[in-house]
Structures are given as C-alpha cells and as structure tokens.
Amino acid sequence: MSGSVPGQVNPPSRLLMGPGPITADPRVLRAMSAPLVGQFDPWMTATMTEVMGLYREVFKTANEQTFLVDGTSRAGIEAALVSLIEPGDRVLVPVFGRFGHLLVEIAERCGAEVHTVEAPWGEVVEPEVVEHAVRRVRPKVLAVVQGDTSTTMCQPLADLGEICRAHDVLFYCDATASLGGNVFETDLWGLDVATAGLQKCLAGPSGSSPITISDKAAAVINARKHVEAGIRADDDIDHGARIASNYLDLAQVMDYWGPRRLNHHTEATTMLYGARECARLLVEEGMDGAVARHELHGRAMLEGVRGLGLGVFGDVAHKMHNVVAVEIPESLGAEGGDKARAAMLDDFGIEIGTSFGPLHGKVWRIGTMGFNARKDTVLVTLAALEQVLRGCGVPLTAGGGVGAAREVYAS
Known part of the structure; x- marks a missing residue:
C-alpha cells in the first residue's frame, strides 16, 4: 500500500489557558529530551528514588509509598480505587461536579456498593452532610475530588479527614487539578491515598500520575497481594480478593518502586524525567x-x-x-x-x-x-x-x- 509520508510533527503555537492540559514548562520539555537508560541502571533507580523524595515534598507527606503510576491522571485514580476496593465494599463519594461522577463510575466497576452525597454544581459538600452519611453508610472508603474543574470548586478536606479518622474510614482524594496550586496537606489532613497528574498546576504534559499512600492504606493493599507466576518472590502469598488489574495493581507497583525493585513493568523513562522536573521546580519554588x-x-x-x-x-x-x-x-x-x-x-x-x-x-x-x-x-x-x-x-x-x-x- 503506497501513499505520501506525513511530515514531521509541527503543532501550531498555542497558549493553553483552559482547564488543562496547559502549556508545559520548557524546562520540563527539555528534561524529557534527555537520553534513555535501562530501567535497572543504577542511575535510573537512583533517579526513581529522587522522584519519590521530591513528591513527598509536593504532597507534604512522610509516606514511604510515594511514587508515579505510569499513565494519565485517570490511571492513578483507577490504581487507587481498584487496589483499595474489594467487591461488596461500601464507598461514599461526595459529588459536586463531573469528576465526582467519575469516582462513582470507577468504584462501581470495582464492584463496590456506592453511596453519594451531592451538592449543586457551583457549591461544595458541607462536612456535616458527609459525617451524617458516614454514620449512615459506614463506608470502607471515602473518595473525593479536591478541585473539580467542571465547576471550578475546591472541596475543603481538613474536616473530612477528621471524620474519616473518627470512623476508621480510608480517605482517598483525587487532586489532579488542584495539587501545586491550592493548599494540600496529605499528612495534616489525614489522607490515606492521593493521586494527581502533571498537566495542571505541575506544569507538565499528561502521562504520569503521582501518588502517595499511607502506611494504613498500604497494609490494606498488600493484604490483597497475589503471586505473579514465575516473577514474584516465594514469600508473596494470596491473602484476599485478587486486585482486578495487573498493570494498576498497587501491591505490585509498590514492590517495583521499593528497595527490591521487583520487575512489574518497564518504567516510562521519559515521563519519569518530566515528572521529576515538575516536582523539582515546585520544591525549588517552595x-x-x-x-x-x-x-x-x-x-x-x-x-x-x-x-x-x-x-x-x-x-x-x-x-x-x-x-x-x-x-x-x-x-x-x-x-x-x-x-x-x-x-x-x-x-x-x-x-x-x-x-x-x-x-x-x-x-x-x-x-x-x-x-x-x-x-x-x-x-x-x-x-x-x-x-x-x-x-x-x-x-x-x-x-x-x-x-x-x-x-x-x-x-
């Protein structure tokens, strides 16, 4: 089959002033042009360790399990929910825009019994409404969006963290659109898992999802760890309902980013460079x-x-x-x-x-x-x-x- 060969990629000059993606920082793009190295090269694994440290600063956390999920911000969301939720678990989602509905859909795909509390678009959900629902539903997970770009509202989280602590509920937050541009306090607010993306306030392209996981949430996830035939260590045994995804199985991804660097996938090296520069610039700025x-x-x-x-x-x-x-x-x-x-x-x-x-x-x-x-x-x-x-x-x-x-x- 013959035909003309397309020319080189030559996008028009744009100033992206929408809700995201935005114009990437040129320093991030330059970092992404650096040469590739092997995924187990000592320089590469050291760089992965640097990335973990930088994102602890960005998320304001001491969580050991802070790393990148390879994929756009939605990959991070799905990794968090599919790894936390077992079929039949109760999940509560405060909905005040389009992306709250997304959390509902993903939780339902995980087999959860999903309950919602909703606020009109243009408002946020009051903490007393959430607390009443928590008492009624007794969920395993409270899943909430911090900043929903569909309405531009920013949901206050500090009170929700107190509610989750009081009722032993795992607290997950999608901070895709808010991290880096709005106050975000992972440890202070008692968040168990938070995920984000590069293409908003972090000044990068989409394609990598930073995530941080508390020790409590990591224990829940690791309790569902299962053997990957021929790859996993002998002491990794089945404990609970198998995590439905292989690629987004955080139990395995945590091992990949952990000291043993157990093979799971090939790290997206170029995105790692970009994500590192996004975090480095933010930490440098403060x-x-x-x-x-x-x-x-x-x-x-x-x-x-x-x-x-x-x-x-x-x-x-x-x-x-x-x-x-x-x-x-x-x-x-x-x-x-x-x-x-x-x-x-x-x-x-x-x-x-x-x-x-x-x-x-x-x-x-x-x-x-x-x-x-x-x-x-x-x-x-x-x-x-x-x-x-x-x-x-x-x-x-x-x-x-x-x-x-x-x-x-x-x-």
Missing part, C-alpha cells in the same frame, strides 16, 4: 510559594473578567485558585460562546475551555495554572477576550479587564 503564585494570578484573572462586566459562576469563596468559570453573555448564547472560543484560538492562538453537563454552553473555563500562572499570560488573555467579545457585539468597558487585573498586581 510549595507555599507555588500556591501563593496561583492565588495571585487566579485572583487577577477573576477580577479581570469581572472588570469586563462578565459574571462568574459558582461560590467564589470555594473557587480553585487556578481556574475560573466565566458566564457566557446571554446575548451570545451557547452557539455564540463556541464561536468566541474559536475566535480566541484562530485570531490569538489562545485556548480557553467550555464545560460539561448542566454548564455546557453556559460558561467558559479559563485556567491560570502551572507555567501559565504568570502576569503576561493573564493580561494577554484578558486583552484578547475583550477584542473577541467586542467583535461579537458584546458591550464592554474598554480596557476594563486588563485594568482590573493590573490593580490586583499593583496591590
């Missing part, structure tokens, strides 16, 4: 500094869209630092909102996001995260949005967006 940076530029974007006369969706007091949901002007409607997004991309090379479910066609989602949590990206995006909306006939305050953002920076 986690508190990174959160403050995201708060500053997120606040400038928030006040900027308000300065244009646009509404903001949801309870702003519980908004994530790194993304804002901007109400599409009624005069545009859903179709006009899509045309405005297309104009941002075509005329300015700037990508902003739409949303899902009940918010589809009603809001744009604009992110200020990772490498794009900067003054210049905020001001350029606001200036471009003003010009696009003017072209669509939306009445605006001239220079109102950039002016309001500049006031935030000046103060």
